Amino acid sequence: MIFIKTYKYRAYPTKAQITCIENQFSMCRHLYNWALADRIWLYENHGVSIDYNSQQNELPLIKNEKPWYKSVHSQVLQNVLKRLDLAYKAFFRRIKEGSGAVGFPRFKKFKQWNSITYPQYSIVPKSNTIKVPKIGALKIVLHRDLPDDSKVKTLSVIKEAGKWFVCFSFEHELEIEPKQNSALTSIGIDLGLNDFYYDSNGDSVKTPKFFRQSQKKLAKLQLKLSKAKKGSKRYQKLLRALQKCHYRIKCKRQDFHHKTANNLLSKIDVLVVEKLTVKNMSRKPKAKKDPESEGFLINGASAKAGLNKSILDAGWSNFLLLLKYKSEQLGKEIVSVNPAYTSQMCSGCGEISKKTLAIRTHKCLNCGLVLNRDHNAAINILRLGLKSLGSTQEASSIALA
Numbered sequence: 001m002i003f004i005k006t007y008k009y010r011a012y013p014t015k016a017q018i019t020c021i022e023n024q025f026s027m028c029r030h031l032y033n034w035a036l037a038d039r040i041w042l043y044e045n046h047g048v049s050i051d052y053n054s055q056q057n058e059l060p061l062i063k064n065e066k067p068w069y070k071s072v073h074s075q076v077l078q079n080v081l082k083r084l085d086l087a088y089k090a091f092f093r094r095i096k097e098g099s100g101a102v103g104f105p106r107f108k109k110f111k112q113w114n115s116i117t118y119p120q121y122s123i124v125p126k127s128n129t130i131k132v133p134k135i136g137a138l139k140i141v142l143h144r145d146l147p148d149d150s151k152v153k154t155l156s157v158i159k160e161a162g163k164w165f166v167c168f169s170f171e172h173e174l175e176i177e178p179k180q181n182s183a184l185t186s187i188g189i190d191l192g193l194n195d196f197y198y199d200s201n202g203d204s205v206k207t208p209k210f211f212r213q214s215q216k217k218l219a220k221l222q223l224k225l226s227k228a229k230k231g232s233k234r235y236q237k238l239l240r241a242l243q244k245c246h247y248r249i250k251c252k253r254q255d256f257h258h259k260t261a262n263n264l265l266s267k268i269d270v271l272v273v274e275k276l277t278v279k280n281m282s283r284k285p286k287a288k289k290d291p292e293s294e295g296f297l298i299n300g301a302s303a304k305a306g307l308n309k310s311i312l313d314a315g316w317s318n319f320l321l322l323l324k325y326k327s328e329q330l331g332k333e334i335v336s337v338n339p340a341y342t343s344q345m346c347s348g349c350g351e352i353s354k355k356t357l358a359i360r361t362h363k364c365l366n367c368g369l370v371l372n373r374d375h376n377a378a379i380n381i382l383r384l385g386l387k388s389l390g391s392t393q394e395a396s397s398i399a400l401a
Helices: 015-046 052-056 059-065 067-071 074-097 215-227 233-265 301-314 316-330 373-389 395-400
Strands: 002-011 115-118 129-132 136-139 151-160 163-173 186-191 195-199 204-206 270-274 333-337 361-363 370-372
Touching (some): 015 052, 015 067, 052 074, 059 074, 186 373, 195 233, 233 316, 316 333, 333 373, 361 373
Parallel strands (some): 270 333
Antiparallel strands (some): 129 136, 186 195, 195 204
């Protein structure tokens, strides 16, 4: 089976290279904004919709009119127009699906462009120096080698919170040996906010809450930034500090997700998870108009805002995505089930007993089973997953084994 993977390496460009790359960022941003404005103008004035090929064919004319664009590799410029085309296609797809916020492509503001991509880069890095077109010999930290049979497809140069990185996307072929059904081990997990997950065997992992831990620091930096003069040296310094703080939170969360996913998949062959739509779960509640006045009724938006913040801080979507691609490479199976009533249903007798989120212990009045709420839900999730696979193995017997 062929997988597309991406390896990320730290880069250390020289001062001259930094100036060169940042100039390319600026020109890519201008090209993106010009192409977006061109599409909008043609549609509003002539009712004409143009595509990527039409705009890509205009690149030679743009280079003749603006010679400084010749300092940017042609494939990088083509990739900029491709990004805009993908943004348009995603916009029309969301309209077709009837999404609430369709999100029309926006113009990029100053310093909002922080990456360039070479779509046909095929050089495999063998040392701590790589050759990048229009940039030169770029120093990187090759902390791990690409697989011997890998075929490099693209190269991206990225700036994140003042740090530079290069990303190699490549194709890699893996041979996966399927296991016999009789030898498969299964487990179900219930994702939560107090415990990041609770499995059907009764094991759990606490939620680290990285954003919550840094919330006070972020608030102080944001307050100072709001008082600083926009564009001043102090403003730029505070902005970099704020970006670095967010970057550290992101890195900690990603590290936790990777380690947790690796540890979980090392124990089992079949993992049953909830089919979650985090975007819908973290939506703001709709405003409730007061029929007797022109005002609005209390709709619990303040409490929901705190809950939404915790949901997004946990990063369930990213964790489930990591589980999916890691399981494919390891030959494991991920089963997603509808989580409806898994917390309310008794895993012992199937009786439904409604509980609020504040009730953390499941107590069945019918059979007398007492379990942690999330443990009970994990057993039900496992049972649903095994049922969908056609397995005769009972989830309750696994949990109590």
